[in-house]
Amino acid sequence: QVQLVESGGGTVQAGGSLRLSCVASRSILSNNIMGWYRQAPGKQRELVAAVAPGQSTGRSRDYADSVKGRFTILRDYAKNTVNLEMSNVQVEDTGVYYCNAGLKKVISTWYPGYVWGQGTQVTVSS
Numbered sequence: 001q002v003q004l005v006e007s008g009g010g011t012v013q014a015g016g017s018l019r020l021s022c023v024a025s026r027s028i029l030s031n032n033i034m035g036w037y038r039q040a041p042g043k044q045r046e047l048v049a050a051v052a053p054g055q056s057t058g059r060s061r062d063y064a065d066s067v068k069g070r071f072t073i074l075r076d077y078a079k080n081t082v083n084l085e086m087s088n089v090q091v092e093d094t095g096v097y098y099c100n101a102g103l104k105k106v107i108s109t110w111y112p113g114y115v116w117g118q119g120t121q122v123t124v125s126s
Contacts, residue, residue, distance in 0.1 A: 002025070002115045005022065006120040008021050012122070014126050022034070023081050030077075034050070034103070050062045050110060062110070071087070094122060
């Protein structure tokens with residue numbers, strides 16, 4: 001059974017930083033587009049960032065406009081993780097963050113894969 005396990009959530013003040021980690025098997029990381037989604041209270045789940053397999057070059061990563069320049073998605077093959085480095089966080093970044101494996105992009109639209117982690121709560125206080 002494929003498992004994705006997130007960690008690193010918590011409460012942080014606006015303007016601060018946080019790192020989320022998602023542990024997955026090496027085969028999952030090597031063969032799938034990986035991504036982070038988030039869901040704020042009362043809102044739909046939205047894609048935050050995605051990274052293609054292989055080298056994490058700039059062209060292989062994609063971000064929601066709301067987090068560009070503040071968040072970075074990185075693969076760490078040594079630790080079998082996909083990390084989301086969050087900086088200058090804002091109150092609007094509050095939500096449950098989910099790791100996802102197997103995303104697909106059709107033209108300009110991202111579709112999530114079928115494998116999800118359990119989610120980790122991020123709360124940004126003003």
